[in-house]
Amino acid sequence: MSLDRAAVYDLFAEYGGLLDETRYDAWLALFAAECRYNVVSRENHERGLPAALIFCDSRAMLEDRIMALREANKYNIHTDRHLIGLPRLIPGDGEGLAVEVPFAVYQTDQEGETRLFAAGLYRDRLISAGGGLKIRDKLVLLDTFAIPTLLATPL
Amino acid sequence: MSLDRAAVYDLFAEYGGLLDETRYDAWLALFAAECRYNVVSRENHERGLPAALIFCDSRAMLEDRIMALREANKYNIHTDRHLIGLPRLIPGDGEGLAVEVPFAVYQTDQEGETRLFAAGLYRDRLISAGGGLKIRDKLVLLDTFAIPTLLATPL
Amino acid sequence: MSLDRAAVYDLFAEYGGLLDETRYDAWLALFAAECRYNVVSRENHERGLPAALIFCDSRAMLEDRIMALREANKYNIHTDRHLIGLPRLIPGDGEGLAVEVPFAVYQTDQEGETRLFAAGLYRDRLISAGGGLKIRDKLVLLDTFAIPTLLATPL
Amino acid sequence: MVTAAIWPMLDYSRVPYRLYHDAEIYAREQQRIFQGPTWSFLGLDAEIPLPGDFRATWVGDTPVVVNRDATGAVHAFVNRCAHRGALVRRELSGNAKEHICIYHQWCYGLDGGLSAIPFRRGIRGQGGLDAGFDMRAHGLRRLRVDAVCGAVFGTLAADAEPLEDYLGPPIMAQLRRLFDRPVRVLGYNRQRIRANWKLYAENTRDNYHASLLHEFLVTFGLDRSTQVGGVRMDGRHRHNITWAEANSDTAEFAREAYAGARVRNDYLSLKEPAMVAFHPEHGDKLNLAVTSVFPSSVFVQISNSLAIRQIRPRGVDEFEVFQTMIGYDDDSPEMTLHRLRQANLVGPAGFVSMEDGEALEIAHRASRPEPDRATIIELGGGGAISDRDYRVNDVPLRGFWSYYAELLGIEPAGAVR
Amino acid sequence: MVTAAIWPMLDYSRVPYRLYHDAEIYAREQQRIFQGPTWSFLGLDAEIPLPGDFRATWVGDTPVVVNRDATGAVHAFVNRCAHRGALVRRELSGNAKEHICIYHQWCYGLDGGLSAIPFRRGIRGQGGLDAGFDMRAHGLRRLRVDAVCGAVFGTLAADAEPLEDYLGPPIMAQLRRLFDRPVRVLGYNRQRIRANWKLYAENTRDNYHASLLHEFLVTFGLDRSTQVGGVRMDGRHRHNITWAEANSDTAEFAREAYAGARVRNDYLSLKEPAMVAFHPEHGDKLNLAVTSVFPSSVFVQISNSLAIRQIRPRGVDEFEVFQTMIGYDDDSPEMTLHRLRQANLVGPAGFVSMEDGEALEIAHRASRPEPDRATIIELGGGGAISDRDYRVNDVPLRGFWSYYAELLGIEPAGAVR
């Protein structure tokens, strides 16, 4: 396995781990200075409809999401657990590295009851920056687009 | 990690990704020219009973499955999402490479509701052919043998 | 990926595979001669409360667990399926290697119905012993601390 | 069996929790309200522009298909086969010349009429249906359909009043305002909330909660109860428009008012303020217009984010909010991008809407054990139900319940409406 | 409370959807049908060949154990401890000398009798049960058991008619045909369908749906309504055999008939045609024989694929199809391999059966909101219920409902049966 490959595996391990620890600043640091983060339902994606559940076409908007999460929004108290599958490296041109990875997110309420919150696919483009891999562009393609309760903490 | 190891990881990432994209011809191409694909319930497996849920002891029968799926069978409209765990390489003799991998498959209906459809274990024998790894023999050992609704799209 | 990394991945693949096969002696062999194994609910962990669900601060106690499971305890007849995510190597000092890995465990009853039994995080310290990696210390941080039915087979 | 005696007050200022948790009441609602003389939003002309275009939707918990026939006429019918009850059209959307049930392939035209039955006369003259079988008597159950500026409504009741009468002048005006140009669908989103559907019907009529629950509104200066605004209802008070005008208050005044109300009032600003910018587009000052049509349709303008919501009950303990995000055909690329960014405000992940999912679930859960206790609906006072030109009120909730009681046949004698 | 007034027609050609969705009716079915004077398939002699062999099964939703005692006799009893109700035998199958409940270790013999109670007399003469406690009065609830050629049936009702009378000559003949040699179990499969169990009881009696829903049958030339075939029932019309003869039509004629019926009729061929080959093995031409025994047992021959199905209700909204795949002891290795391949036709992943899971779930879902509407059962005409020697009919469904109504005590005056 080339260094690249190891770095990709580590990036996704880190990605899920940081979210589940709610270390959002460290999580933001996994993204490139210029980046996009969109959560899109399959319902829209398959019909070519542009609306997203979360639409951040700039790092500023992604940071606003985190600020709002901390400063303004209220949501069901829970913990997240990301289970991220084997990364699939997509050959092809284009800047950086295209990777697709299936995921499942479980949410657990304060009384210790866990439910499947979301299943879907990450469609990422990764670039190397500052000697490491960063997320240039992340599409969270959401299978579970009938959102249970609400979507506050990032997928 | 040896090339072998990387190739095994990639094969399973590809396997799940192609199924979830319903790219069945590309999925068939992951199998060797001579291959077997059986889905067996733990209930039968543990009792040494030979009947399978899906029994393809030739590539022809596997291709018939896909043809029937496309041309004749009707089933609940859904999307699949495979979550495939860490491959476990089983030392031992025999042709090729023995690998065991746990899996979970989530199904999502048209309205975006996801349910766990199946959990189980892949027991595969992989061989190298045409400069790559191919699936010579796949046993899908199904924990979830009380099939929810029906089993149409491959596991 | 360094040998280390491959060994870590293999260790967790082995860990889940052996438990799901109920090969508990082989599973015990993955632990170091001196080891700890604790299953702790997030509810207690987050509040700094010391009580655990399973508390084995010696190998002897861990072996007692397995003996009791075989000789004395009765529990719902089921099979386990561990889905273990990508290992996250935690840089830092301290003896051996610190690793965090998310997991989900599915339980299937005798009639083939599967339910999510537990989601959580493994917080392990691994050491090399006898030419291989062994588990020196395992904390099973349990998200799903409202235990469904009972907790008998190891997580 | 629920009766008119359930109401503690004649002005509907108290609602016993039993009404949110009783499965028998839920079943009655389906029969008398959703299948009763009410009109439900079914979809947009823009979603089925071509002959054969269809979409599946719901009226209450009854599955419905709406489609356009070869002549361009729109039809809607219950998506249940007349033969043995299977869902006839399984896809959510598409284009078709007819609808064929998979079970025995009975075939229906785009008007819902039964057009063909395999082996109707049997084979070799043996089997099949009696010659007397009247195919015209066994089509799909049709809905009466009507539209307002391309917004298609339907009703299952033959005796429902005409749509325009049902909506009444203020609602008609709002719909004409929202649909003043051809619309374009930007996408859909869905939220499954484990609570009774009526908690959401109340929520969309609840002016009082907005800036208190959805702190983002105040924190980032989007919307405040200190703005000029209010509620306007139809003659029967079953529908409601909650409205507010942009920049109709000052930050200072708002700060004081919220401070007086002991509510957090420090303001923050976004790194991407463009996201919350408001570009007036309907020739008025309204930056908030939430139009609730009894029982379960909501038309929403929040700044430049435009949407239609259907409340889809899924049993007494759960409902789905199905939201259709729209823009206009003549939107510039910049305006479309602005709407896509501003879509972050609404929906299940919306900065100013996500909280409803939590608030309604905890209200549903906490109220279940005490069915005989009741809510308090008295903001803006009790007594007669009427429009208000101020925002701190929840009067339209009482309007909702007054019509609910009438349809369910539990209106108390001397009810104040 | 459901009454005879529920039936719109006296010949059971209309079934109101309420009967599939009402939890109270479900509870009554368990008492009057499954625990009533009916016989249920429990298992095969071949599954418990040795003394002490046992298997757990279900009669309706009641857990039952069937086992063989030391003398070789087969017994069956409800798997509920007489003490405080725990499941006595937790394993699905095995071999044992007795059955010991884990809760307090009360011990039962293979005939279901209570054989030992720990500390029955207490300790040091203190505690335990009174001397008067009669152990013989507190065994497990027994079923009456009887068998047809190794197929074991049981009933919970003391007043049930003898098994052979219950089944009647045509069913007895079919069972003797299927079990004409010692059988061997090839395996089991299970399918959980979110629909009411009666939808499946109808489905197995529904000749009309086969080639229309299961397109594989026609597409790959396995089975067509143009074949010679029909339905045969017992005297009470509660049971049914759906049968067809191999190669009794021509592809040309079938093509015409299906074209006339506007059903897809282009034929494909398999890369492994051996899978669908039919090797006659019962000295007749039947390549299809589906024998439905009221209420929930089905014996199926499709080509050389042989199986027994139990319909296991799991509440009003779900059931399991438990299927036992069989062959014969004297099957050659080639024949066994052929059966294993042909098993691809049936079960939850079966080429000619998977569709039932979808069809029944969408029928259950779509019919729930309108409990007062009804199905149409008129293929082969209405009126008197009788055998038919053609395939396009659903007459046996009315037979099922006529006996269902009788047992539930809701048979209408003047019922046509």
Place this chain on the structure above:
Amino acid sequence: MVTAAIWPMLDYSRVPYRLYHDAEIYAREQQRIFQGPTWSFLGLDAEIPLPGDFRATWVGDTPVVVNRDATGAVHAFVNRCAHRGALVRRELSGNAKEHICIYHQWCYGLDGGLSAIPFRRGIRGQGGLDAGFDMRAHGLRRLRVDAVCGAVFGTLAADAEPLEDYLGPPIMAQLRRLFDRPVRVLGYNRQRIRANWKLYAENTRDNYHASLLHEFLVTFGLDRSTQVGGVRMDGRHRHNITWAEANSDTAEFAREAYAGARVRNDYLSLKEPAMVAFHPEHGDKLNLAVTSVFPSSVFVQISNSLAIRQIRPRGVDEFEVFQTMIGYDDDSPEMTLHRLRQANLVGPAGFVSMEDGEALEIAHRASRPEPDRATIIELGGGGAISDRDYRVNDVPLRGFWSYYAELLGIEPAGAVR
């Protein structure tokens, strides 16, 4: 509707399974038992030592908050907002000066009183509540609270007898024994069991099952029915103490007795025997003391493992066992470590408790299909309910049911209590 006629025997030695499975009965239990004149354990003083400390808990399925006010007084109230029913305090534990509901930010003091309402007088004098609105009349529903040595109890019934009278002398004595010095919380655990809550209330009163179901006890020599022990109840027999004395039998005698009872009696030893060591700490020989307080509180000493359990019903088919593990403030580090190790005995993974999860689930499942059949409660004989100084008895279960019947209003005439 359940009536006194449901009881087959007047001494409660038979309990029909209907009582464990009927949703209507469950609802009635919530009203008449949990919200009736009973006392429930709410928590420990030690869990809320400081002013403002709060914890969320349950009384039956009603959410409750218990907290300490600025004066040090403890208050408890239903966690349901007086306005529109939302859960006021969402966190399970913490410290706060007040409780603010997120929906409209109504604010409550630590005594549950309504202290502030945003925009109560509206804005610019428009909107808000009428001047006549009485905030004192709309606080949170309060519980009466009382404590025994730091164990806090609460009741929702104004007419409940005083706590000390409710518990009675024997229970009071046990609590004083357990709480004879300041306690320290070591942690919590939770177990979700898919069975009716009353099966667990019986289980904790069931002396007979312990060494038979929990084989670990005998296999590793922890606890045996041959020990000196018994049951002691309050005057009404609604509560119970199950007790046993350490080393009060011999291994030989036990071996004989269990052999006579045909129960496994070969003994094994642990590699870490310290785990099961018993260090007397209450100046008596008791190594087992399980104190069940009607309806759903249990105080448990098993060797040196000390815990309090709440039975939390979650509908008719599920409950949670919430367990608080405790030690004493003055425990040495070694003693604390000993308790943490010995905690392996109890809880969802406990060597001597895990089986209850399985036993109760299989009893619930197997008994559902036959609601008219009944359990047998006759160990220690039938007839009058009284204390016993031997272990092979289940008399306290009848005590539980006698008080249950009284509260539910289904006590039969001539009941033997």
